[in-house]
Amino acid sequence: MPDAPVAIRAGNPTASVGIPARQIVTADTPRLEIRALTRRFDGRAVVDGVSLQVMPGQVTCLLGPSGCGKTTTLRMIAGVERQDAGQILIDGAEISGPGGDTPPEHRRIGLMFQDFALFPHLSVAANVAFGLTGPREAVRARVAEMLARVDLSRYIDAWPHELSGGEQQRVALARALAPRPRIMLMDEPFSGLDNRLRDEIRDETLAVLKEEGTAVLLVTHEPEEAMRMADEIALMRGGRIVQQGAPYNIYNAPVDRAAVAFFSDVNVIRGRVQGALTETPFGQFLAPGQPDGAEVEIVIRPQHLKIDFDREGRGPLPTPQDGTPARGVVQRARFMGNESLVEFRMDHDGSILKATVPNVFLPRPGKPLWLTIRRDRCFVFPMR
Numbered sequence: 001m002p003d004a005p006v007a008i009r010a011g012n013p014t015a016s017v018g019i020p021a022r023q024i025v026t027a028d029t030p031r032l033e034i035r036a037l038t039r040r041f042d043g044r045a046v047v048d049g050v051s052l053q054v055m056p057g058q059v060t061c062l063l064g065p066s067g068c069g070k071t072t073t074l075r076m077i078a079g080v081e082r083q084d085a086g087q088i089l090i091d092g093a094e095i096s097g098p099g100g101d102t103p104p105e106h107r108r109i110g111l112m113f114q115d116f117a118l119f120p121h122l123s124v125a126a127n128v129a130f131g132l133t134g135p136r137e138a139v140r141a142r143v144a145e146m147l148a149r150v151d152l153s154r155y156i157d158a159w160p161h162e163l164s165g166g167e168q169q170r171v172a173l174a175r176a177l178a179p180r181p182r183i184m185l186m187d188e189p190f191s192g193l194d195n196r197l198r199d200e201i202r203d204e205t206l207a208v209l210k211e212e213g214t215a216v217l218l219v220t221h222e223p224e225e226a227m228r229m230a231d232e233i234a235l236m237r238g239g240r241i242v243q244q245g246a247p248y249n250i251y252n253a254p255v256d257r258a259a260v261a262f263f264s265d266v267n268v269i270r271g272r273v274q275g276a277l278t279e280t281p282f283g284q285f286l287a288p289g290q291p292d293g294a295e296v297e298i299v300i301r302p303q304h305l306k307i308d309f310d311r312e313g314r315g316p317l318p319t320p321q322d323g324t325p326a327r328g329v330v331q332r333a334r335f336m337g338n339e340s341l342v343e344f345r346m347d348h349d350g351s352i353l354k355a356t357v358p359n360v361f362l363p364r365p366g367k368p369l370w371l372t373i374r375r376d377r378c379f380v381f382p383m384r
């Protein structure tokens, strides 16, 4: 469908400070780029040299624990917070940096935050039309188009209080997207919704954003949300991006123990390196690049521990794939819905290891079982 002649209320963005009227944008030009963005509060860098790029139609998630600087990064891009150093570019043109600042209302950035609050005194249609100017017919057509897109055409004349929380969220999405923002910044936008509704709205939102070709930077502290939404995840900690890449790579090639632990429970086994190998009760592990005497942590997710039965005091035979089995005694077992979680106290050092098994597996406490560690699914990190 051709674009209706609708402008955003704030005026012509190409006329604003910092955006040249004729910016050459190629297929390789990121829609959003931030370079070495830094923000200090009371001398402490809460955002510390953060750089990233988001291409048109791409969803990037800033994922990290509370207080790591995600919201501050978003606020700087939106223009409601000024960075102490660094640069922000849209379609290759600086909108904030040494060359000056484009005011927030001229950045053509859509915002969707958790406290999305529709204007209660405006109808659904008026809420969606809020950021639009232009001929009345064009505005009306765009409002109708956006409400159809979020499947809420029937509520066009309703008031916000007549809608459920999920419906209000969808109107907020329609409102944010109506002016065709080049970039959408979303800060925990789904956290006010209950689980089932959240999944539904998340998927719908993603579909609409992809259709519109909007570049999205989404802030969340929930790994499942990031895995579900993101084309790329930027893992943040202490004001810095510690790892960036496709969800698959972040999950399967984490940079350190904390990166593994951010996505799931972890088991940790410690060892000392000798000749690039670490000897443990589970057999040897490769520790390439680690000097003799270095302490390492072998990190393994609960779903990658294999459980085997006790054969009169013996376990399965060692294999190159799974190493040597070690014996533990079941402490407790719980059914979690689609998997069972079994906790073991290990014979060799009394430590607790957790294993998950698909479906129902509930051995009684006190039962001895044998555990092995899949060599292709564990991570070996130097101790910090």
Ligand SMILES: Nc1ncnc2c1ncn2[C@@H]1O[C@H](COP(=O)(O)OP(=O)(O)OP(=O)(O)O)[C@@H](O)[C@H]1O
Binding pocket: 041, 042, 046, 064, 065, 066, 067, 068, 069, 070, 071, 072, 073, 221
């Ligand atoms: N205006 C401010 N003045 C002083 N400190 C601030 C200010 N804004 C944020 N901070 C601090 O900066 C740090 C990062 O905050 P920020 O809100 O960016 O984190 P976050 O990762 O978004 O956390 P959350 O997920 O809890 O929202 C926090 O320690 C916060 O207290």
